[in-house]
Amino acid sequence: MGEDKKEGIIEAALKLFEEQGYHNTKVSDIVREAGVAQGTFYLYFKSKEDLFRSIAESCLDEMAVAIKRNCSGSVKEESFYRMMLETLEVYYDNKSILKILNRHGAASSEIEDISNAFYRRIMLVIKQSLMEWGAFPNYSEAQLEVAAYSKIGMVEMVAYQYFIVQHYDKSHIEAIAQVLAGSKAQCPPKPTDVVDE
Amino acid sequence: MGEDKKEGIIEAALKLFEEQGYHNTKVSDIVREAGVAQGTFYLYFKSKEDLFRSIAESCLDEMAVAIKRNCSGSVKEESFYRMMLETLEVYYDNKSILKILNRHGAASSEIEDISNAFYRRIMLVIKQSLMEWGAFPNYSEAQLEVAAYSKIGMVEMVAYQYFIVQHYDKSHIEAIAQVLAGSKAQCPPKPTDVVDE
Amino acid sequence: MGEDKKEGIIEAALKLFEEQGYHNTKVSDIVREAGVAQGTFYLYFKSKEDLFRSIAESCLDEMAVAIKRNCSGSVKEESFYRMMLETLEVYYDNKSILKILNRHGAASSEIEDISNAFYRRIMLVIKQSLMEWGAFPNYSEAQLEVAAYSKIGMVEMVAYQYFIVQHYDKSHIEAIAQVLAGSKAQCPPKPTDVVDE
Amino acid sequence: MGEDKKEGIIEAALKLFEEQGYHNTKVSDIVREAGVAQGTFYLYFKSKEDLFRSIAESCLDEMAVAIKRNCSGSVKEESFYRMMLETLEVYYDNKSILKILNRHGAASSEIEDISNAFYRRIMLVIKQSLMEWGAFPNYSEAQLEVAAYSKIGMVEMVAYQYFIVQHYDKSHIEAIAQVLAGSKAQCPPKPTDVVDE
């Protein structure tokens, strides 16, 4: 039953942080949303920032694990397209944390560190794949890292622009991945029922 | 004379926002740093957020103008490399605002809108260039937009990782641009005196 | 068996109150120290203050009884010296409660009343003795009371200064009592290994 | 005008601390009593405890100065009687702080230190006088210190019992001092209009 409450607090916080950002969300908002008392919050988290750190940590870890699982070892023909696709899907599934961190910032240097560690982790996965594929045979390690970071940047920016700013749903992922992979497949036009706000 | 004070406040704020973020910087910090009185702040800015908006607006506008100037019309051989290089340089010169927005977030939906408008503006510049170059002759408008956003994502991520997280100086810009442009030139090894923290 | 737990709580509280004072000691500290659950506390005490009252009451009562026993009826030569000595010993043996009340206060008017009643009780014992000894044959009742209170003040201040502030051990009690009694016996020099802090 | 507010806060705090004790007095009580805003409090004091420390420090310092001024150098016939009288008067005039510290405790180890330093300071003044008077020619330094502390204890206890618990007014000071000095003068009976509570 205790873990139920903890889960409820995390879910409430995730929702509110996404909607209004970390600084605009009060602990009182979170506990009201979660249906628990003010004091209950502090049974499970040392502080509001501790909650955020905990959420960021677990979400980013989950993302890193998923990306690693999806992107490693697949040395097939369309490898790069698949990597983009799988990574986009992970970003889609975790757009809450993406939105929170991108729109509202890290809120503390500890969370910043966690975020930076996340990027480094993904970068290493991608660098590893690039090496295994022999994609850039004459690149140095340092160059491969730049290339890997640039792939992350591509995915993150389009994920942010299309999933968050423009509210695209999952049906466009493949078309977007094809563009990122350099393929020429048709990218469907922006749906008319989805308006930028 | 009044404009001197306004400039002083802006500079102080830019410095402090970069060092500690928007939410950790108090108006009292800004006026102390600027050497003016508390009340003077409100002669020039409606609120703390108004100051941030004003800073974000002008910095991003400056960046957009610089990128447009540097990236438009240059239909030469190494066009894409030049675009990456020029854009990286603009990012380097404006790494303060980049750091503030990436690390600490937008702090209000108005600033978010400004930020999104900035990306859209840059995207249009790049899309225009891609069209002029005939880089992707059979891409639809929508696909070109995805491609353009992905370029911005590349630049922004590497600019963040190398200029901000790893404190690279300007001397590495060309090498990084070459990787982003897909060139094979040697990327200089990470300087030993610069450590990731 | 329940009384074991009650005793444990009282001992834990006495220890913690002495170390950190009443206000700095949480009920959760006490139950942790006593090794019982939070709720158990309220089986034995109405409230945290009720516990303190209970402790103060029983300690002060014990002291009053001891002082009365030691100081009454002994109409011998060195009467006054013996009174000072015996009282100092009682204070020494109860320096915990002395420290709590002197350093950290009464914490409620009820406890204040208990403390005041204690002093009045001791005062009456001493007044009685003074009368029996004929120490101040021409003093009025009121004057004897002032004299009695002044004796208590003497003992309490030196007990506080030497037993609590300066951590003197029992071996100096006689020397101190001699000074209080106006005797000329040698007061041993302050031990060098005990430093005022 | 700023110092007016600071004074107002100090006076309000002194009054409320005396009436209800440090822990029962909220900052909101103090500012309401002083007629200033909540934030104004923190213009003049770092914290609630800082205010208490500041009050304790200045009151005790004032007392120490007054006692030293009154008790030093007067090597006349009735020296000891005068010392008791003057000291009682200082205690009477500062019964607020006496009441606060005795009834409600020191509230922090820093304030405890200030209090202990006060006692030591007074003790040294009294010891000095005892030496100058040749009151105890064959006492060691250590014995003189015990004697000095015992004098302070006498005064403090009777001051507490008569000025605070029993609300005696200034008219009884001389009679009390005579008893403390060992004189035989008549101590007036307890006034009937003043009741112990």
Added chain:
DNA sequence: AATGAATGAGCGTTCATTCAT
């Protein structure tokens, strides 16, 4: 224009107490 003392709404956190098991 410039000042800086004053404001007060608002928030994160604590902790004595309760109650279902």
Added chain:
DNA sequence: TATGAATGAACGCTCATTCAT
């Protein structure tokens, strides 16, 4: 009797903003 998760009222403190000078 014993537990310990849950409660919620209460408080110290912050800081963006105002305004009399």
